[in-house]
Structure formats: structure tokens, C-alpha cells
Amino acid sequence: MSCFLLALAALAWGQAPPAASLTGVVLDDATGAPVPRTVVTIRTSGSTEDAVAWSDASGAFAFSPIPPETYSLDARHAGYETARFTLPLAPGEERRLVVRIRAVGSISGTVSDADGDPVLHASVELLPAANRSGPLHRSVAHVTTDDRGRYHLQGIRPGRYLLVAFSHEHPPGLSVTTVGQPAEELASGLQFYPKSDRLSAAAPITLGPRQDLDGFDFRLVPQPATSVEGSVILPPTTAPDTPVYVRALSEDTIGFGGSSQVAVNRADGSFHLQGLLWGRYVVDTDLTARGRGYHGMERVEAGQEPGRVTIRLDPLAEVPGAVRIAGGTGGLPQHLRIRLVPRDPVFQLMNLDPEAEVGADGAFRFESLPPGAWAVEPAGLPEGWYLESARLGDLDVLAANMPVSPGTNAALDIVLGAQGAVLEGGSKPAAHILLAPAGPLANLLSRYYTTTSDAAGLFKISGIAPGAYRLYAFDRLDAEPGEYPDLVRSLGDSGESVELAAGSHTSRQVGPVSTAPLEEAK
Amino acid sequence: MTARWCAALLLAAWPGAGATDPHSGAIEGTALDATGSRPVRKVTVELSGAHLNLRVATDAAGHFAFRGLPAGDYSLDAVRAGYRPDGASSAWRGVRLDAGERKEVEIRMVLEGSISGRITDDEEAPLPGCSAQAADTPLLAGRRLLMPRAASTTDQNGEYRISGLSQGRYYVLVFCHSGIPMPHPLMAAGDPRRQSLEFAPTFYPGVPGLEGASPVNVGPGAEVRGIDLRMSPTPGGLLTGRVGAVDPALLKRPFQIVLRPASPDFNGWPFPPLFPGRNREFHFPVTPGSYLLVASAWEEGPVPVYTAELAVDLKEMPPDPVQLVLVRCPDIGGTVEVEGANAPPVEGLQVLLDPLDSVFTAKQLRAQVNAAGAFTLPAVVPGRWRLSVPGQAKVKSVSVGGIQASPDGFDVPQGGVGPLKIVLSTR
Numbered sequence: 032m033s034c035f036l037l038a039l040a041a042l043a044w045g046q047a048p049p050a051a052s053l054t055g056v057v058l059d060d061a062t063g064a065p066v067p068r069t070v071v072t073i074r075t076s077g078s079t080e081d082a083v084a085w086s087d088a089s090g091a092f093a094f095s096p097i098p099p100e101t102y103s104l105d106a107r108h109a110g111y112e113t114a115r116f117t118l119p120l121a122p123g124e125e126r127r128l129v130v131r132i133r134a135v136g137s138i139s140g141t142v143s144d145a146d147g148d149p150v151l152h153a154s155v156e157l158l159p160a161a162n163r164s165g166p167l168h169r170s171v172a173h174v175t176t177d178d179r180g181r182y183h184l185q186g187i188r189p190g191r192y193l194l195v196a197f198s199h200e201h202p203p204g205l206s207v208t209t210v211g212q213p214a215e216e217l218a219s220g221l222q223f224y225p226k227s228d229r230l231s232a233a234a235p236i237t238l239g240p241r242q243d244l245d246g247f248d249f250r251l252v253p254q255p256a257t258s259v260e261g262s263v264i265l266p267p268t269t270a271p272d273t274p275v276y277v278r279a280l281s282e283d284t285i286g287f288g289g290s291s292q293v294a295v296n297r298a299d300g301s302f303h304l305q306g307l308l309w310g311r312y313v314v315d316t317d318l319t320a321r322g323r324g325y326h327g328m329e330r331v332e333a334g335q336e337p338g339r340v341t342i343r344l345d346p347l348a349e350v351p352g353a354v355r356i357a358g359g360t361g362g363l364p365q366h367l368r369i370r371l372v373p374r375d376p377v378f379q380l381m382n383l384d385p386e387a388e389v390g391a392d393g394a395f396r397f398e399s400l401p402p403g404a405w406a407v408e409p410a411g412l413p414e415g416w417y418l419e420s421a422r423l424g425d426l427d428v429l430a431a432n433m434p435v436s437p438g439t440n441a442a443l444d445i446v447l448g449a450q451g452a453v454l455e456g457g458s459k460p461a462a463h464i465l466l467a468p469a470g471p472l473a474n475l476l477s478r479y480y481t482t483t484s485d486a487a488g489l490f491k492i493s494g495i496a497p498g499a500y501r502l503y504a505f506d507r508l509d510a511e512p513g514e515y516p517d518l519v520r521s522l523g524d525s526g527e528s529v530e531l532a533a534g535s536h537t538s539r540q541v542g543p544v545s546t547a548p549l550e551e552a553k
Numbered sequence: 554m555t556a557r558w559c560a561a562l563l564l565a566a567w568p569g570a571g572a573t574d575p576h577s578g579a580i581e582g583t584a585l586d587a588t589g590s591r592p593v594r595k596v597t598v599e600l601s602g603a604h605l606n607l608r609v610a611t612d613a614a615g616h617f618a619f620r621g622l623p624a625g626d627y628s629l630d631a632v633r634a635g636y637r638p639d640g641a642s643s644a645w646r647g648v649r650l651d652a653g654e655r656k657e658v659e660i661r662m663v664l665e666g667s668i669s670g671r672i673t674d675d676e677e678a679p680l681p682g683c684s685a686q687a688a689d690t691p692l693l694a695g696r697r698l699l700m701p702r703a704a705s706t707t708d709q710n711g712e713y714r715i716s717g718l719s720q721g722r723y724y725v726l727v728f729c730h731s732g733i734p735m736p737h738p739l740m741a742a743g744d745p746r747r748q749s750l751e752f753a754p755t756f757y758p759g760v761p762g763l764e765g766a767s768p769v770n771v772g773p774g775a776e777v778r779g780i781d782l783r784m785s786p787t788p789g790g791l792l793t794g795r796v797g798a799v800d801p802a803l804l805k806r807p808f809q810i811v812l813r814p815a816s817p818d819f820n821g822w823p824f825p826p827l828f829p830g831r832n833r834e835f836h837f838p839v840t841p842g843s844y845l846l847v848a849s850a851w852e853e854g855p856v857p858v859y860t861a862e863l864a865v866d867l868k869e870m871p872p873d874p875v876q877l878v879l880v881r882c883p884d885i886g887g888t889v890e891v892e893g894a895n896a897p898p899v900e901g902l903q904v905l906l907d908p909l910d911s912v913f914t915a916k917q918l919r920a921q922v923n924a925a926g927a928f929t930l931p932a933v934v935p936g937r938w939r940l941s942v943p944g945q946a947k948v949k950s951v952s953v954g955g956i957q958a959s960p961d962g963f964d965v966p967q968g969g970v971g972p973l974k975i976v977l978s979t980r
């Protein structure tokens with residue numbers, strides 16, 4: 032606020048605000064060595080203007096003088112992950128940055144069939160080994176094999192991964208067929224590394240910085256296919272011409288290797304899903320009848336014997352809600368949305384991410400929510416805003432998930448805060464700073480804040496949601512954001528305890544902690 | 554001719570044992586490699602016809618069989634990734650089967666080839682993200698045109714591998730579209746003071762055009778390695794400009810701008826186009842050289858109806874700003890007459906124009922001939938075109954504005970041309 036007043040005062044006197052300066056050094060995150068010839072670009076918030084600097088032999092770069100503004104910065108160098116962050120600069124501020132960039136690596140191998148012939152155009156997907164955004168492993172990189180059956184996943188950040196390969200293109204199982212005789216049906220070949228047809232038996236691969244791993248080979252053998260058959264009990268209000276579809280998603284392969292969808296026979300409600308791999312499936316269907324949404328879902332196992340299932344459709348829940356601002360003053364930000372992230376892996380598989388627009392009066396409405404557990408997340412929040420509380424009726428759904436059932440009859444009350452706290456401090460130079468929520472919100476990823484201290488060891492985090500935190504400094508931080516809660520738990524009572532009030536400005540010193548690798552922490 | 558057909562077809566017929574059974578026909582066969590000496594396994598052979606759709610895969614000896622077939626006309630297709638059916642012998646694709654008949658076919662599957670190599674800068678540092686393309690030069694309407702056949706993007710090590718190539722001679726051409734920005738203070742995106750290091754398109758083994766380029770021979774299944782290229786960075790600047798139009802209403806239409814080297818070697822190459830915003834300004838990072846700027850605007854449908862073309866010869870960096878003025882593409886009118894006995898009526902005939910250059914922006918144009926034998930081709934984009942009139946009568950002669958022209962390739966300048974006079978003949 033004082034910066035704003037200062038700027039205003041300067042304008043009032045007809046003067047430009049004093050310029051800021053930005054200098055820095057680019058370091059290899061793993062080795063600490065300077066990285067020369069990095070292209071560092073800063074952009075003004077509206078992206079109307081940019082400036083470029085190259086790091087020199089000592090990794091140093093400089094932009095000065097530049098108008099005080101909020102910039103976005105990116106640092107690019109071949110063989111490294113591009114580092115990006117937002118950088119607010121106050122009038123007259125002389126910022127000395129340390130930019131740590133992470134060298135990437137690659138994973139290669141070959142996909143072949145039962146005879147050792149290469150499988151061309153096979154898909155290979157890279158999944159994080161740790162759960163990041165929830166219970167599900169979402170693919171972070173995808174390639175297809177070349178004309179030798181080789182694949183090469185590159186530009187991969189160091190970490191622990193799972194690999195899965197599959198191919199839909201496989202030759203028919205027979206070389207001779209006779210009209211009228213049933214053909215043997217094969218399902219796609221699929222394999223998790225190493226040699227497993229299900230996620231639960233996949234083994235993680237550890238990729239280090241600048242490491243090129245090879246020999247992660249797959250052998251895809253198309254399997255005899257199975258099927259799932261059954262019927263759907265439709266609500267009596269369903270119009271006779273409404274098309275109804277049923278789909279099957281493999282729980283063993285979390286949907287990789289293909290899902291299957293088929294239309295329901297409206298005469299008797301029956302369906303028959305074919306060409307499936309053996310294993311466990313989630314079979315679901317949804318429809319709208321007389322303006323009301325319905326959803327039905329069952330789990331089934333299919334193998335030698337086809338899976339059999341009857342699906343009953345339940346009405347979807349309607350959840351209205353309202354957004355307020357803490358303290359009750361000021362307008363809501365524009366383009367604000369409320370997003371519900373499914374906690375049930377099956378809904379994540381289905382890419383179900385319901386979102387509701389928030390009106391100018393703060394009202395929103397989810398019209399058709401399937402039963403399950405959801406995490407509440409605002410989207411489109413301006414810099415410095417945060418989710419202060421979320422309640423479904425009397426239930427706190429910020430620290431815990433929001434349970435929804437067909438009978439849910441409560442409103443979602445969301446309070447946003449705009450008066451973020453500021454934490455400034457000192458540590459050793461180029462340290463990774465982590466501010467972690469303490470107490471019941473320890474699992475709330477949006478309450479974790481990270482930054483890097485500058486060449487003088489100084490750091491600043493703004494827009495922090497008020498509350499109790501622990502502050503840590505690390506020489507190295509290999510954990511992914513989704514792993515922060517586990518990391519912090521493993522550190523016990525170390526770190527500085529900090530209590531931050533709304534709009535407060537706090538200073539703290541923090542000594543570096545050497546990180547235990549996360550594998551040991553678990 | 555017939556002998557060659559038969560040799561290629563290798564079609565043998567046996568009288569079926571149970572000739573009275575209408576469902577005892579069979580189509581059997583073998584998939585062999587290009588030389589005909591080795592079987593190819595795992596070829597998916599698809600049969601369709603007589604309301605049947607069947608699939609089998611060739612076994613280790615290359616054999617496959619469809620049995621219990623009723624009489625009928627069948628078509629066959631053969632697929633295996635990394636192979637393509639030999640185009641020179643395709644008689645096996647259509648098989649007529651009498652009741653109880655058994656026919657044997659031979660399918661030649663040619664292994665596809667590849668070209669691989671490494672792209673580096675002048676300091677031997679790998680250049681990732683560049684596009685390496687294999688192109689051949691088919692003769693199209695009397696002109697050799699460079700046609701891209703397959704492409705690959707270089708990886709972190711600057712390595713590429715262009716696969717899926719049929720046997721032939723290919724030129725390898727490398728584009729690195731993203732240059733490296735030079736350090737500069739805060740400035741707007743289109744500021745002409747911006748400088749960058751750019752890599753001009755380069756043909757193997759390191760020349761800027763087809764002249765001096767070495768073609769790469771790819772045999773069946775050949776893996777041609779070591780087609781490496783060193784790209785020299787050249788200081789580049791920003792070519793800035795603005796699009797105008799004679800009729801301001803035109804500027805509300807969507808348009809795109811393409812910049813390409815002026816050399817005819819690059820005719821038809823898909824350079825990434827720009828879609829300028831409301832201010833109608835554009836900027837391209839360029840190196841010194843001769844270029845062609847082409848703007849196209851659409852009305853409705855996929856064919857551009859307004860264009861602007863500007864040749865620019867850039868020596869100094871940064872280049873002076875340029876202005877492009879959109880004009881409506883000319884309509885070209887003409888007449889059709891038919892010579893010869895039993896001349897069919899001209900009404901309803903279609904006059905087709907196919908673009909020979911800028912094949913990636915222009916589309917086929919067509920006009921209907923009326924009862925009086927007249928037609929109008931609307932909005933013909935300037936460039937070289939090929940004319941055809943499908944039907945029994947063949948094109949005998951074409952004149953453009955009273956001057957004899959070849960229907961296989963004639964030029965339309967920006968101002969348009971005089972009427973087309975097309976004479977067809979049934980003889």
C-alpha cells in the first residue's frame with residue numbers, strides 16, 4: 032500500500048517513480064555451478080513490453096534501470112527446464128536474484144512384440160511416481176515409437192516416474208479365417224514398466240539431472256479380449272428417444288490402453304462392451320431426463336468370464352453457493368470461478384472437473400454433481416488473494432474434502448481474503464525457502480509458498496493467507512509441490528514457527544536445513 | 554502389357570473341389586518383400602466385398618487365407634507399419650471370385666527407409682526443435698516443384714530421424730524457426746530495434762537453395778545415417794509492416810500473412826503464417842535476403858478472395874517498415890466450345906483450376922459452364938494454375954487473352970488476365 036501511495040505521490044509531483052534495478056545470477060540447481068548464455072526475459076504484466084538479458088561466463092545478468100512493476104521472468108537454456116516466476120519490483124528497489132535452473136534428462140527404450148519385432152507407433156506415457164494433484168497419476172509426457180520401435184522421452188525434469196506403453200495397432204490373431212466362424216478378438220497390448228499389466232505392480236524409475244537413461248524396454252503381447260455386459264435401469268421419466276451410453280474404464284491401467292463406450296439398447300436397457308483387457312473396471316452412465324441429471328456407476332471384474340453388471344441411475348446433486356470477501360467490503364474479482372476437484376480416482380479418470388461461474392452478486396450453482404468427495408478450489412483469483420474458508424452447511428470443507436450424495440441439501444459458503452500477509456527475511460544466499468501451513472491445513476497445497484533467497488540471502492513472500500506456518504530453508508529441494516506435506520511431516524518440529532495475521536508484515540531469519548531425500552522420509 | 558500384368562499378379566486359379574457349394578470360394582496368398590525372396594509376416598490383410606469385412610495377419614511364411622467365400626468382387630488391402638505395398642504391382646487389390654473358385658495372390662511389401670542426422674550450430678552445439686524435411690522434386694506441369702514428403706523435429710541432442718520414406722531421391726531441408734533474441738532493454742513486441750540470431754533455411758549439405766544441394770538416395774528399407782548439417786547463425790532484425798486495403802471494409806475480414814524466401818525452390822513450402830490482430834501490424838524476424846510477403850483475406854469459405862504480394866530485398870538490418878495493400882483477386886471469364894462429331898452439350902461442364910504454386914494457401918477453383926458456353930472463375934489468386942475440364946471431351950487448346958497457353962500451367966498476374974477460350978475435342 033505504501034508503494035502505491037509513493038507512486039501516487041510521485042505522479043502528483045509530475046515525476047516518474049524512481050526506477051528499480053534487477054540483477055542476478057543463473058545457477059545449475061544440482062551443482063550450484065553458474066550457467067552462462069541463459070536467455071533471461073522479463074515481461075510487463077500486460078505482456079506489452081519485454082526485455083532480454085544473457086547470462087555471462089559467471090552466470091550473471093542485469094536489467095537496469097527498469098520501471099517498478101510486476102514482471103514475469105523466464106530463464107531458458109537448452110538442456111534445462113525453463114524457470115518462470117513472478118517478480119514484483121517496488122520503486123527504487125535493487126533486487127539481486129538467484130535463479131536456479133534444473134537440468135533435464137531423458138528416458139529411452141524399445142517396444143517390441145512377442146517375437147521381438149519392433150512395435151511402431153506405440154504410445155509411451157510417463158507418469159509421476161508420487162501422487163501430485165490427487166490420488167491419480169496424470170501423464171506428464173507422451174511419445175510414440177519410431178520405425179525401429181524406439182522411443183525417447185526427453186526434456187524430463189529429474190524425479191521418480193512410472194512408465195506405461197500400449198499399442199492399439201496389432202495384427203489380427205489368425206492367418207486363416209473362414210466365413211461364419213467366430214474370429215478371436217484381441218485387446219490392445221499394454222505394459223507398465225517392468226513387465227506388468229497393472230499400475231499397482233509398476234516400479235518407479237529415478238531420473239537424475241542431466242541423466243540419459245536407456246534400456247527401458249517393453250514387450251507388448253496382445254491378449255484375448257473380454258467383455259462386460261449388463262443392463263441399465265433408467266429413470267421412468269427418460270424420454271424414449273434419449274440416447275444412453277455406457278462406458279468402461281480400467282481401474283488396473285487407470286484408463287491407459289483405451290476405454291470402451293457403447294450405446295444402450297433402449298428396448299431392454301441392455302449393453303455389451305467388447306474388446307476389453309482382463310481386469311477390474313468402473314462402468315458408468317449418465318443422462319438428462321426432464322431437465323434433471325442422473326448418474327450411475329458400478330465396479331466389475333472381467334476375465335475368462337465376461338463381467339456382468341446392473342447399473343441404477345441416481346439423481347445428481349444440486350449445490351448452490353455464494354462467495355464473500357473477508358471483512359465484507361470491496362467488490363469480487365472479475366472472471367472468478369469455483370472449481371471442484373474430484374478426490375475419487377474414478378472421477379479423475381473421467382476428467383470430471385466441474386466448474387461454476389461466480390456472478391457479480393457472488394452467487395454460483397453446481398447443477399449436477401455426482402456423489403463423491405470433492406476439493407473446493409477457486410480459479411481466477413488475482414495475485415495476493417486466497418481462499419480463507421469454505422463451508423458446506425456446517426461442515427468445514429477447506430481442511431477436509433466436501434462429501435456430496437444424491438440427497439445433499441446444503442449451500443456452499445466461500446470466503447475469500449484479499450489482505451495477504453508479507454513475510455520477509457534472511458537466510459543463506461540462493462537457499463530454497465518453503466513456508467508450510469501448520470495444523471489442520473497441512474495438506475492444503477494452495478497454502479504452501481516457495482521462493483529462493485537472493486545473493487545476499489534475502490527473500491520476500493507476499494499475498495500469504497493468514498494463519499500458522501512453519502518456515503524452512505533448504506540447500507536443495509527435490510520434492511515436487513504435491514510432496515510438500517510428506518516432506519514437512521518428515522522434518523518433525525524443525526523450521527521456524529510463524530503466525531501471520533491478515534495484512535501483516537513480518538521479518539524472520541531462518542537457518543538452512545539439509546533435506547533428507549524424500550524416499551528415506553517415507 | 555498383358556504379360557507384365559500377369560507376372561505382377563501371379564494369379565492362379567484352381568477349380569474348386571466342391572464347385573456346387575456357393576460358399577466354398579477362397580482367396581489365399583503370400584506377402585513377400587520387395588525382392589520377392591523373403592516372406593513378410595504380421596501384414597494385416599483386409600478383405601471386403603459380398604457384404605463381408607474380414608481381417609487376417611500373414612504368418613511366419615507370409616501366408617494368409619480367407620475361406621468359405623461366396624462368389625463376388627472383393628477388394629484387398631495390406632497394412633503393416635513400416636512397410637507399404639509396392640505401388641508397381643497392385644493387381645492383387647481387386648479379385649473377382651466365381652462360385653467355388655480359389656484364387657491365389659502375391660502381395661509385395663516394401664520396407665520404408667529413413668534419413669537421420671544431427672543439426673548443430675556453428676559451435677557444434679545441438680539445435681533442438683528444428684524441422685528436418687525430406688522432399689523430392691516431382692515434375693508438375695513442366696516445372697520441378699519441391700514437395701515435402703516426411704519430416705522430423707530435432708531432439709535435445711539436435712538429432713532427427715525422418716522415417717516412412719518410400720524408395721527415392723530426397724533433398725533434406727532444415728528450418729529452425731525460433732531464433733535467439735539478442736539482449737535489449739524494455740520494448741514493445743514489434744519494436745524494429747529488436748535483433749536476434751536467426752538460422753536461415755538450409756539444404757543438405759549446407760547451401761541456401763536447391764543449387765548445390767545434394768540429394769540423398771534411399772533404397773527400400775535403407776537407413777541413411779549421418780546426414781548432418783551445421784547451421785550458421787546470422788544477425789537478424791525485425792521486418793515490420795502493416796496491411797492496408799483499397800476498400801477499408803476489407804480490413805474487417807480475417808487474414809494471414811506468409812513470409813517466404815523469394816527463391817522458387819521454396820514455392821509452396823509451408824512457412825508458419827502470421828494472423829495479425831486488429832491493428833493490422835505484423836513483424837517477422839528475418840536475416841538479409843530476398844523474400845516474398847503474401848497476405849490473404851477470406852470472405853466466406855476456404856478460398857482467399859483478397860491478396861497482396863510484395864517482393865522485399867532486405868540488405869540493411871533492421872529493414873524499413875513495409876506496407877501491403879489487399880486487392881480483390883480478379884474474376885476470370887471465358888468460353889468453352891466442343892469440336893467434333895456428336896459433340897456433347899457444353900452446359901453443365903465444370904472448368905477446374907488447380908494451384909501449382911502456393912499449394913498451401915490456394916485451393917481448387919471451379920466454375921459451371923452455362924448454355925451459351927460461358928463461365929466465370931471467381932477470385933483467382935495470382936499465381937500459376939493448371940486448367941482441366943472433366944468429361945468425355947479432352948482439352949484441345951486454351952488461349953488466355955487471345956494468346957495461346959498451356960492448360961498444364963499458365964500464370965495469372967495480380968491484375969488478372971483476359972478471357973479464357975477453351976476448345977474441347979471429342980476426337
